[in-house]
Amino acid sequence: EVHGPRLNRYQFNWAMYLGHHWSYIREDIETQITANYTRAFSDYLTNFTFAKGLHFQSAKEYQHIIPSLLERIWGVDNEKMKVLWEIGNQGSVSGDVFVKVAYDPAFINEAGIPQDGRVRILPLNPANCFPEWHPHDRGRMTRFKLKYRFWATAPDGTRQVFTYVEVITEDMIYEYVN
Secondary structure (H helix, E strand, C coil): CCCHHHHHHHHHHHHHHHHCCCCCCCCCCCCCCCCCCHHHHHHHHHHHHCCCCCCCCCCCCHHCCHHHHHHHHHHCCCCCEEEEHHHHHHHHHHCEEEEEEEECEECCCCCCCCEECEEEEEEEEEHHHEECCCCCCCCCCCEEEEEEEEEEEEECCCCCEEEEEEEEEEEEEEEEEE
């Protein structure tokens, strides 16, 4: 009852965006042409909002380090315009945006080439996100759960569906597979 209406809204909005305007097969006597203004407006607003990218300002005492760090995170570690498009698209269609910021530590790849660590900006599918808010302070999230299914190879070599769950509280981060 808490997340059901929100998930139904996502389903309806994405159906409209993808051009599935009718939930039934239309009869021959009905008009078959439907203009998809939902997608056109959404894409236009996303392009308008992020066409010039993001611009950050920092306090004078931090201007020697913050701009270069932000440029590295957005420009080197992530594809800035692609990530901004995905954030804008999710927000304009779903009405909600959830972003996970993660760090990939440095490693040596299969070819023996060292790879630098990087900060990742990962837009999440809002239908997989379940925030819980403080009952008296709606601006404070008390718990966040990310839950989705994915295909992977089981130890016996067969393809199988797994469920990933990540629960974040003020004190701990719990991560489960199945």
